[in-house]
Amino acid sequence: MAGYVSRGFRGRRRAGDGEAGRLPPGQYAEPGFPVLTAGPTPRVDLAEWRLRVDGLVATPREWTWEEVQALPRSTFEGDIHCVTRWSKLGTSFAGVSVDVLLDQAEPLPQATHVVASCHGGYTTNLPLEDVRGGKAWVVWEHEGQPLPPEHGGPARLLVPHLYFWKSAKWLMALRLLDHDRPGFWEGLGYHNRGDPWREERYWGD
Amino acid sequence: MGRLSWRLARVAEVRPETSRVASLALEVPGWVGHLAGQHVDLRLTAEDGYQAERSYSIASAPDGQRVELTVERLDDGEVSPYLAGEIREGDQFELRGPIGGYFVWKPGLGGPLLLVAGGSGVVPLMAMLRHRAASGSQAPTRLLYSSRTLEDVIFRDELERLAAAGDGLTVTHTLTRAQPPGWRGYDRRVDAVMLEEVGWRPDERPLAYVCGPTRLVEAVAGDLVALGHDPARVRTERFGPTGVQ
Numbered sequence: 001m002a003g004y005v006s007r008g009f010r011g012r013r014r015a016g017d018g019e020a021g022r023l024p025p026g027q028y029a030e031p032g033f034p035v036l037t038a039g040p041t042p043r044v045d046l047a048e049w050r051l052r053v054d055g056l057v058a059t060p061r062e063w064t065w066e067e068v069q070a071l072p073r074s075t076f077e078g079d080i081h082c083v084t085r086w087s088k089l090g091t092s093f094a095g096v097s098v099d100v101l102l103d104q105a106e107p108l109p110q111a112t113h114v115v116a117s118c119h120g121g122y123t124t125n126l127p128l129e130d131v132r133g134g135k136a137w138v139v140w141e142h143e144g145q146p147l148p149p150e151h152g153g154p155a156r157l158l159v160p161h162l163y164f165w166k167s168a169k170w171l172m173a174l175r176l177l178d179h180d181r182p183g184f185w186e187g188l189g190y191h192n193r194g195d196p197w198r199e200e201r202y203w204g205d
Numbered sequence: 206m207g208r209l210s211w212r213l214a215r216v217a218e219v220r221p222e223t224s225r226v227a228s229l230a231l232e233v234p235g236w237v238g239h240l241a242g243q244h245v246d247l248r249l250t251a252e253d254g255y256q257a258e259r260s261y262s263i264a265s266a267p268d269g270q271r272v273e274l275t276v277e278r279l280d281d282g283e284v285s286p287y288l289a290g291e292i293r294e295g296d297q298f299e300l301r302g303p304i305g306g307y308f309v310w311k312p313g314l315g316g317p318l319l320l321v322a323g324g325s326g327v328v329p330l331m332a333m334l335r336h337r338a339a340s341g342s343q344a345p346t347r348l349l350y351s352s353r354t355l356e357d358v359i360f361r362d363e364l365e366r367l368a369a370a371g372d373g374l375t376v377t378h379t380l381t382r383a384q385p386p387g388w389r390g391y392d393r394r395v396d397a398v399m400l401e402e403v404g405w406r407p408d409e410r411p412l413a414y415v416c417g418p419t420r421l422v423e424a425v426a427g428d429l430v431a432l433g434h435d436p437a438r439v440r441t442e443r444f445g446p447t448g449v450q
Binding site for chain 1: 299
Protein backbone atom coordinates (compact mmCIF):
# COMPACT_ATOMS: atom_id res chain seq x y z
CA MET A 1 0.00 0.00 0.00
CA ALA A 2 2.59 2.49 -1.17
CA GLY A 3 2.24 6.23 -1.36
CA TYR A 4 0.32 6.95 1.77
CA VAL A 5 1.62 8.65 4.90
CA SER A 6 0.23 9.00 8.42
CA ARG A 7 0.17 12.78 8.61
CA GLY A 8 2.33 14.07 11.42
CA PHE A 9 3.72 10.69 12.42
CA ARG A 10 7.48 10.72 12.90
CA GLY A 11 8.15 7.75 15.14
CA ARG A 12 11.17 7.17 17.24
CA ARG A 13 14.43 6.85 15.37
CA ARG A 14 16.96 4.38 16.53
CA ALA A 15 20.17 5.83 15.21
CA GLY A 16 23.15 3.50 15.22
CA ASP A 17 22.31 1.51 18.31
CA GLY A 18 22.75 -1.82 16.55
CA GLU A 19 19.14 -2.88 16.77
CA ALA A 20 18.28 -2.54 13.12
CA GLY A 21 19.70 -5.82 11.83
CA ARG A 22 18.50 -7.77 14.84
CA LEU A 23 14.84 -6.79 14.71
CA PRO A 24 12.63 -8.92 12.47
CA PRO A 25 10.11 -6.99 10.35
CA GLY A 26 7.36 -5.25 12.32
CA GLN A 27 9.08 -5.75 15.69
CA TYR A 28 10.32 -3.19 18.24
CA ALA A 29 12.90 -3.61 20.99
CA GLU A 30 11.40 -3.93 24.47
CA PRO A 31 13.74 -3.61 27.45
CA GLY A 32 11.28 -5.33 29.82
CA PHE A 33 9.88 -8.84 29.61
CA PRO A 34 6.12 -8.67 28.98
CA VAL A 35 3.85 -11.50 30.08
CA LEU A 36 1.32 -12.92 27.63
CA THR A 37 -0.80 -15.81 28.80
CA ALA A 38 -4.34 -16.81 27.95
CA GLY A 39 -5.25 -17.76 31.51
CA PRO A 40 -4.11 -17.90 35.14
CA THR A 41 -0.49 -18.74 35.93
CA PRO A 42 -0.37 -22.38 37.11
CA ARG A 43 1.52 -23.03 40.33
CA VAL A 44 3.58 -26.18 39.94
CA ASP A 45 5.08 -27.98 42.91
CA LEU A 46 8.67 -29.07 42.21
CA ALA A 47 8.13 -32.30 44.15
CA GLU A 48 5.35 -33.21 41.70
CA TRP A 49 7.05 -31.81 38.63
CA ARG A 50 7.83 -34.24 35.79
CA LEU A 51 9.06 -33.80 32.26
CA ARG A 52 8.06 -36.48 29.78
CA VAL A 53 9.15 -37.30 26.25
CA ASP A 54 6.90 -39.87 24.63
CA GLY A 55 4.97 -40.74 21.51
CA LEU A 56 7.04 -42.05 18.60
CA VAL A 57 10.21 -42.80 20.55
CA ALA A 58 12.00 -46.05 21.25
CA THR A 59 12.15 -45.34 24.99
CA PRO A 60 9.56 -43.03 26.53
CA ARG A 61 11.35 -41.05 29.23
CA GLU A 62 10.34 -39.13 32.31
CA TRP A 63 12.55 -36.95 34.50
CA THR A 64 11.97 -35.55 37.97
CA TRP A 65 13.15 -32.05 38.82
CA GLU A 66 16.37 -33.42 40.35
CA GLU A 67 17.00 -35.69 37.38
CA VAL A 68 16.55 -32.98 34.79
CA GLN A 69 18.90 -30.68 36.72
CA ALA A 70 21.56 -33.37 36.56
CA LEU A 71 21.50 -33.46 32.74
CA PRO A 72 24.25 -31.60 30.85
CA ARG A 73 23.50 -27.93 31.29
CA SER A 74 23.39 -25.59 28.36
CA THR A 75 22.66 -21.92 27.89
CA PHE A 76 21.15 -19.69 25.25
CA GLU A 77 22.17 -16.07 24.78
CA GLY A 78 20.39 -14.05 22.16
CA ASP A 79 17.10 -12.48 21.12
CA ILE A 80 13.46 -13.50 21.51
CA HIS A 81 10.51 -12.26 19.46
CA CYS A 82 6.84 -12.13 20.48
CA VAL A 83 4.09 -12.07 17.86
CA THR A 84 2.58 -9.08 19.68
CA ARG A 85 5.56 -7.15 18.24
CA TRP A 86 8.04 -6.82 21.04
CA SER A 87 11.48 -8.34 20.83
CA LYS A 88 13.85 -8.70 23.75
CA LEU A 89 17.43 -8.43 22.59
CA GLY A 90 20.44 -9.92 24.31
CA THR A 91 18.75 -12.03 26.93
CA SER A 92 19.81 -15.38 28.36
CA PHE A 93 18.31 -18.64 29.53
CA ALA A 94 19.79 -21.82 30.98
CA GLY A 95 18.54 -25.39 31.09
CA VAL A 96 19.02 -28.44 28.93
CA SER A 97 19.12 -28.83 25.17
CA VAL A 98 16.13 -30.65 23.70
CA ASP A 99 18.73 -32.72 21.79
CA VAL A 100 19.81 -34.29 25.07
CA LEU A 101 16.24 -35.25 25.94
CA LEU A 102 15.54 -36.65 22.48
CA ASP A 103 18.81 -38.60 22.38
CA GLN A 104 17.77 -40.40 25.56
CA ALA A 105 14.28 -41.14 24.24
CA GLU A 106 15.48 -42.11 20.74
CA PRO A 107 12.93 -40.79 18.24
CA LEU A 108 11.63 -43.36 15.79
CA PRO A 109 12.34 -42.71 12.11
CA GLN A 110 8.70 -41.92 11.34
CA ALA A 111 8.53 -39.08 13.90
CA THR A 112 8.12 -35.76 12.08
CA HIS A 113 6.43 -33.39 14.54
CA VAL A 114 6.30 -32.66 18.23
CA VAL A 115 3.50 -31.31 20.41
CA ALA A 116 4.46 -29.57 23.63
CA SER A 117 1.83 -29.81 26.36
CA CYS A 118 1.72 -27.83 29.54
CA HIS A 119 0.21 -27.35 32.95
CA GLY A 120 -2.95 -25.31 32.42
CA GLY A 121 -3.79 -27.10 29.18
CA TYR A 122 -1.73 -25.08 26.70
CA THR A 123 -0.30 -26.85 23.66
CA THR A 124 1.87 -25.86 20.72
CA ASN A 125 3.12 -27.82 17.72
CA LEU A 126 6.50 -27.82 16.00
CA PRO A 127 8.19 -29.71 13.19
CA LEU A 128 10.73 -32.03 14.82
CA GLU A 129 13.52 -30.33 12.88
CA ASP A 130 12.73 -27.06 14.68
CA VAL A 131 13.66 -28.54 18.05
CA ARG A 132 16.74 -30.55 16.99
CA GLY A 133 20.27 -29.51 16.17
CA GLY A 134 20.85 -27.00 18.98
CA LYS A 135 17.76 -24.92 18.24
CA ALA A 136 15.60 -25.62 21.30
CA TRP A 137 15.95 -25.97 25.06
CA VAL A 138 13.96 -26.69 28.19
CA VAL A 139 14.96 -23.82 30.50
CA TRP A 140 14.53 -23.03 34.18
CA GLU A 141 16.78 -19.99 34.52
CA HIS A 142 16.44 -16.53 33.03
CA GLU A 143 19.38 -14.14 33.27
CA GLY A 144 20.86 -16.14 36.13
CA GLN A 145 17.70 -16.36 38.21
CA PRO A 146 15.09 -19.10 38.58
CA LEU A 147 12.46 -18.67 35.86
CA PRO A 148 9.51 -16.88 37.52
CA PRO A 149 6.09 -18.59 37.35
CA GLU A 150 4.57 -15.86 35.16
CA HIS A 151 7.33 -16.50 32.60
CA GLY A 152 6.74 -20.24 32.62
CA GLY A 153 8.59 -21.50 35.69
CA PRO A 154 9.47 -24.04 36.87
CA ALA A 155 10.46 -24.78 33.27
CA ARG A 156 9.48 -23.74 29.79
CA LEU A 157 10.36 -24.71 26.26
CA LEU A 158 12.65 -22.22 24.49
CA VAL A 159 12.60 -22.10 20.69
CA PRO A 160 14.04 -18.63 20.08
CA HIS A 161 14.13 -18.79 16.28
CA LEU A 162 10.31 -18.89 16.22
CA TYR A 163 7.74 -16.46 17.68
CA PHE A 164 7.65 -16.87 21.42
CA TRP A 165 4.23 -18.54 21.72
CA LYS A 166 6.09 -21.66 20.50
CA SER A 167 8.26 -21.46 23.64
CA ALA A 168 5.55 -23.06 25.75
CA LYS A 169 5.44 -22.13 29.44
CA TRP A 170 4.97 -24.66 32.29
CA LEU A 171 6.13 -27.49 30.06
CA MET A 172 5.06 -31.02 31.00
CA ALA A 173 5.63 -33.16 27.95
CA LEU A 174 6.95 -33.39 24.42
CA ARG A 175 5.09 -35.94 22.33
CA LEU A 176 6.50 -37.04 19.00
CA LEU A 177 4.03 -37.69 16.18
CA ASP A 178 4.15 -38.76 12.54
CA HIS A 179 1.85 -35.88 11.57
CA ASP A 180 1.22 -32.26 12.42
CA ARG A 181 -1.41 -31.31 15.00
CA PRO A 182 -2.07 -27.58 15.52
CA GLY A 183 -1.86 -26.39 19.12
CA PHE A 184 -3.78 -23.75 21.08
CA TRP A 185 -2.93 -20.53 19.24
CA GLU A 186 -2.33 -22.34 15.96
CA GLY A 187 -6.03 -23.28 16.09
CA LEU A 188 -7.09 -19.71 16.89
CA GLY A 189 -5.73 -17.78 13.96
CA TYR A 190 -1.99 -17.80 14.54
CA HIS A 191 0.48 -19.15 12.00
CA ASN A 192 1.34 -22.83 12.14
CA ARG A 193 5.12 -22.32 12.11
CA GLY A 194 5.74 -18.73 13.25
CA ASP A 195 9.09 -17.68 11.76
CA PRO A 196 9.57 -14.02 12.78
CA TRP A 197 11.99 -13.30 9.92
CA ARG A 198 9.29 -14.31 7.43
CA GLU A 199 6.71 -12.50 9.56
CA GLU A 200 4.55 -15.61 9.89
CA ARG A 201 2.13 -14.14 12.44
CA TYR A 202 -1.32 -15.29 11.38
CA TRP A 203 -3.08 -17.82 9.18
CA GLY A 204 -2.17 -17.19 5.57
CA ASP A 205 0.92 -15.04 6.27
CA MET B 206 -7.50 -19.55 5.09
CA GLY B 207 -7.12 -16.13 3.52
CA ARG B 208 -4.37 -13.79 4.53
CA LEU B 209 -5.30 -10.91 6.85
CA SER B 210 -4.58 -8.06 4.49
CA TRP B 211 -3.65 -4.52 5.42
CA ARG B 212 -6.50 -2.06 4.86
CA LEU B 213 -6.42 1.70 4.83
CA ALA B 214 -8.41 3.07 7.78
CA ARG B 215 -9.71 6.63 7.86
CA VAL B 216 -10.29 8.42 11.14
CA ALA B 217 -13.96 9.46 11.17
CA GLU B 218 -14.00 10.89 14.67
CA VAL B 219 -11.64 11.54 17.57
CA ARG B 220 -13.23 11.58 21.00
CA PRO B 221 -11.26 12.40 24.15
CA GLU B 222 -12.19 10.03 26.98
CA THR B 223 -9.85 11.23 29.76
CA SER B 224 -6.80 13.50 29.83
CA ARG B 225 -4.68 10.55 28.67
CA VAL B 226 -7.11 8.47 26.64
CA ALA B 227 -8.83 9.03 23.31
CA SER B 228 -11.21 7.00 21.20
CA LEU B 229 -10.76 6.83 17.43
CA ALA B 230 -13.72 5.87 15.29
CA LEU B 231 -12.39 4.41 12.04
CA GLU B 232 -13.98 3.73 8.70
CA VAL B 233 -12.41 0.58 7.31
CA PRO B 234 -13.63 -0.28 3.80
CA GLY B 235 -13.82 -4.04 3.40
CA TRP B 236 -13.72 -4.76 7.14
CA VAL B 237 -14.85 -8.35 7.65
CA GLY B 238 -16.31 -7.79 11.11
CA HIS B 239 -14.97 -8.84 14.51
CA LEU B 240 -15.82 -10.44 17.82
CA ALA B 241 -15.93 -8.49 21.08
CA GLY B 242 -12.51 -8.78 22.69
CA GLN B 243 -10.42 -9.07 19.51
CA HIS B 244 -7.64 -6.69 18.52
CA VAL B 245 -6.08 -5.21 15.41
CA ASP B 246 -2.57 -4.50 14.20
CA LEU B 247 -1.84 -0.91 13.15
CA ARG B 248 0.93 0.28 10.86
CA LEU B 249 1.92 3.93 10.79
CA THR B 250 4.15 5.28 8.03
CA ALA B 251 6.17 8.48 8.40
CA GLU B 252 6.95 10.75 5.46
CA ASP B 253 10.40 9.22 5.00
CA GLY B 254 8.95 5.71 4.90
CA TYR B 255 9.76 4.77 8.51
CA GLN B 256 7.08 2.43 9.84
CA ALA B 257 5.94 1.35 13.28
CA GLU B 258 3.46 -1.42 14.07
CA ARG B 259 1.49 -2.06 17.23
CA SER B 260 -1.55 -4.04 18.42
CA TYR B 261 -4.63 -2.38 19.96
CA SER B 262 -7.84 -3.82 21.33
CA ILE B 263 -11.11 -2.99 19.62
CA ALA B 264 -13.49 -1.04 21.88
CA SER B 265 -16.62 -1.20 19.75
CA ALA B 266 -19.21 -3.88 19.27
CA PRO B 267 -19.30 -5.45 15.81
CA ASP B 268 -20.82 -2.75 13.59
CA GLY B 269 -20.35 -3.00 9.83
CA GLN B 270 -17.23 -1.28 8.53
CA ARG B 271 -16.80 0.93 11.57
CA VAL B 272 -14.18 0.05 14.17
CA GLU B 273 -13.43 2.02 17.31
CA LEU B 274 -10.13 1.91 19.15
CA THR B 275 -9.51 3.48 22.55
CA VAL B 276 -5.88 4.32 23.18
CA GLU B 277 -4.05 5.41 26.32
CA ARG B 278 -1.11 7.74 25.80
CA LEU B 279 2.07 6.30 27.30
CA ASP B 280 4.53 9.12 27.81
CA ASP B 281 7.50 7.08 26.63
CA GLY B 282 5.52 5.37 23.88
CA GLU B 283 6.32 5.58 20.20
CA VAL B 284 2.84 5.19 18.74
CA SER B 285 0.32 5.95 21.48
CA PRO B 286 1.24 9.68 21.84
CA TYR B 287 0.43 10.03 18.13
CA LEU B 288 -2.85 8.11 18.31
CA ALA B 289 -4.01 9.78 21.54
CA GLY B 290 -2.92 13.34 20.92
CA GLU B 291 -1.75 14.09 17.39
CA ILE B 292 -4.18 12.32 15.12
CA ARG B 293 -7.14 14.18 13.59
CA GLU B 294 -10.33 13.38 11.74
CA GLY B 295 -9.52 12.47 8.15
CA ASP B 296 -6.07 11.07 8.93
CA GLN B 297 -5.23 7.61 7.68
CA PHE B 298 -3.18 4.62 8.67
CA GLU B 299 -3.08 0.93 7.87
CA LEU B 300 -4.83 -1.70 9.89
CA ARG B 301 -5.28 -5.45 9.73
CA GLY B 302 -7.36 -7.88 11.71
CA PRO B 303 -9.35 -8.89 13.55
CA ILE B 304 -6.89 -10.96 15.58
CA GLY B 305 -7.29 -13.27 18.57
CA GLY B 306 -9.85 -16.00 19.03
CA TYR B 307 -9.74 -16.71 22.76
CA PHE B 308 -10.22 -13.51 24.75
CA VAL B 309 -13.61 -13.01 23.08
CA TRP B 310 -17.20 -13.08 24.16
CA LYS B 311 -20.32 -13.66 22.09
CA PRO B 312 -23.88 -13.85 23.36
CA GLY B 313 -23.99 -17.60 22.76
CA LEU B 314 -21.39 -18.07 25.50
CA GLY B 315 -23.92 -16.69 27.99
CA GLY B 316 -22.99 -15.95 31.56
CA PRO B 317 -22.73 -15.22 34.31
CA LEU B 318 -19.82 -12.99 33.39
CA LEU B 319 -17.20 -11.52 35.63
CA LEU B 320 -15.20 -8.78 33.94
CA VAL B 321 -12.21 -7.36 35.80
CA ALA B 322 -10.34 -4.40 34.33
CA GLY B 323 -7.34 -2.36 35.31
CA GLY B 324 -6.94 1.02 33.60
CA SER B 325 -7.12 0.82 29.82
CA GLY B 326 -7.63 -2.94 30.19
CA VAL B 327 -11.29 -2.02 30.20
CA VAL B 328 -11.20 -1.53 26.41
CA PRO B 329 -11.81 -5.11 25.19
CA LEU B 330 -14.27 -5.61 28.06
CA MET B 331 -16.14 -2.52 26.87
CA ALA B 332 -16.50 -4.16 23.47
CA MET B 333 -18.13 -7.11 25.26
CA LEU B 334 -20.47 -4.86 27.25
CA ARG B 335 -21.44 -2.90 24.16
CA HIS B 336 -22.01 -6.09 22.21
CA ARG B 337 -24.04 -7.50 25.09
CA ALA B 338 -26.26 -4.42 25.16
CA ALA B 339 -26.63 -4.19 21.39
CA SER B 340 -27.55 -7.84 21.07
CA GLY B 341 -30.13 -7.69 23.87
CA SER B 342 -28.26 -10.30 25.90
CA GLN B 343 -29.43 -10.57 29.50
CA ALA B 344 -26.34 -12.52 30.60
CA PRO B 345 -25.83 -11.58 34.26
CA THR B 346 -22.64 -9.54 34.23
CA ARG B 347 -20.50 -7.87 36.85
CA LEU B 348 -17.72 -5.45 35.94
CA LEU B 349 -15.09 -4.66 38.55
CA TYR B 350 -12.95 -1.81 37.28
CA SER B 351 -9.79 -0.48 38.94
CA SER B 352 -8.62 3.06 38.12
CA ARG B 353 -6.17 5.42 39.79
CA THR B 354 -8.61 8.28 40.23
CA LEU B 355 -12.17 9.09 39.18
CA GLU B 356 -10.80 11.25 36.35
CA ASP B 357 -8.93 8.24 34.99
CA VAL B 358 -12.10 6.15 34.62
CA ILE B 359 -12.60 5.52 30.91
CA PHE B 360 -16.21 5.29 29.61
CA ARG B 361 -17.55 6.48 32.98
CA ASP B 362 -20.84 7.95 31.74
CA GLU B 363 -21.53 5.16 29.30
CA LEU B 364 -20.90 2.52 31.95
CA GLU B 365 -23.33 4.31 34.22
CA ARG B 366 -25.96 4.32 31.48
CA LEU B 367 -25.39 0.64 30.68
CA ALA B 368 -25.70 -0.32 34.35
CA ALA B 369 -28.91 1.74 34.67
CA ALA B 370 -30.58 -0.21 31.86
CA GLY B 371 -31.68 -2.88 34.33
CA ASP B 372 -30.68 -5.78 32.11
CA GLY B 373 -28.47 -7.59 34.58
CA LEU B 374 -25.26 -5.54 34.53
CA THR B 375 -23.61 -4.13 37.63
CA VAL B 376 -20.53 -1.88 37.55
CA THR B 377 -18.25 -1.52 40.57
CA HIS B 378 -15.32 0.88 40.65
CA THR B 379 -12.26 0.90 42.84
CA LEU B 380 -10.05 3.99 42.93
CA THR B 381 -6.56 3.08 44.03
CA ARG B 382 -4.70 6.38 44.22
CA ALA B 383 -7.13 9.15 45.14
CA GLN B 384 -10.85 9.30 45.82
CA PRO B 385 -13.21 12.28 45.56
CA PRO B 386 -14.75 13.67 48.76
CA GLY B 387 -17.58 11.47 49.94
CA TRP B 388 -16.45 8.43 47.88
CA ARG B 389 -18.07 5.35 49.35
CA GLY B 390 -16.71 2.82 46.91
CA TYR B 391 -13.57 0.71 47.08
CA ASP B 392 -10.28 2.55 47.49
CA ARG B 393 -7.68 -0.19 47.12
CA ARG B 394 -6.24 -2.60 44.57
CA VAL B 395 -8.45 -5.52 43.59
CA ASP B 396 -7.95 -8.35 46.08
CA ALA B 397 -9.55 -11.68 46.96
CA VAL B 398 -11.99 -10.10 49.42
CA MET B 399 -13.19 -7.66 46.78
CA LEU B 400 -13.55 -10.46 44.23
CA GLU B 401 -15.66 -12.43 46.70
CA GLU B 402 -17.84 -9.41 47.46
CA VAL B 403 -18.32 -8.28 43.87
CA GLY B 404 -17.93 -11.46 41.87
CA TRP B 405 -19.75 -14.75 41.58
CA ARG B 406 -19.40 -17.84 43.70
CA PRO B 407 -17.33 -20.62 42.12
CA ASP B 408 -20.42 -22.87 42.04
CA GLU B 409 -22.16 -20.28 39.84
CA ARG B 410 -19.47 -21.10 37.25
CA PRO B 411 -18.91 -17.61 35.89
CA LEU B 412 -16.84 -17.01 32.80
CA ALA B 413 -14.18 -14.48 33.82
CA TYR B 414 -12.30 -12.06 31.58
CA VAL B 415 -9.45 -10.19 33.22
CA CYS B 416 -7.53 -7.47 31.37
CA GLY B 417 -5.01 -4.92 32.57
CA PRO B 418 -1.41 -4.43 33.63
CA THR B 419 0.50 -7.65 34.28
CA ARG B 420 0.61 -7.18 38.05
CA LEU B 421 -3.17 -6.75 38.34
CA VAL B 422 -3.96 -9.65 36.03
CA GLU B 423 -1.50 -11.99 37.74
CA ALA B 424 -3.01 -11.13 41.13
CA VAL B 425 -6.66 -11.33 40.08
CA ALA B 426 -6.33 -14.55 38.08
CA GLY B 427 -4.40 -16.13 40.96
CA ASP B 428 -7.01 -14.99 43.48
CA LEU B 429 -9.87 -16.35 41.38
CA VAL B 430 -8.22 -19.77 41.17
CA ALA B 431 -7.46 -19.70 44.92
CA LEU B 432 -11.14 -18.86 45.58
CA GLY B 433 -12.09 -22.04 43.77
CA HIS B 434 -12.88 -20.86 40.24
CA ASP B 435 -12.07 -23.19 37.37
CA PRO B 436 -8.80 -21.95 35.74
CA ALA B 437 -10.22 -23.00 32.38
CA ARG B 438 -12.97 -20.37 32.79
CA VAL B 439 -10.59 -17.51 33.58
CA ARG B 440 -9.40 -15.81 30.40
CA THR B 441 -6.71 -13.18 30.66
CA GLU B 442 -4.97 -10.51 28.68
CA ARG B 443 -1.96 -8.79 30.21
CA PHE B 444 -0.02 -5.78 29.07
CA GLY B 445 3.27 -4.27 30.12
CA PRO B 446 6.43 -5.91 31.38
CA THR B 447 6.85 -7.59 34.74
CA GLY B 448 8.28 -5.49 37.51
CA VAL B 449 6.45 -2.27 36.65
CA GLN B 450 2.89 -1.02 37.16
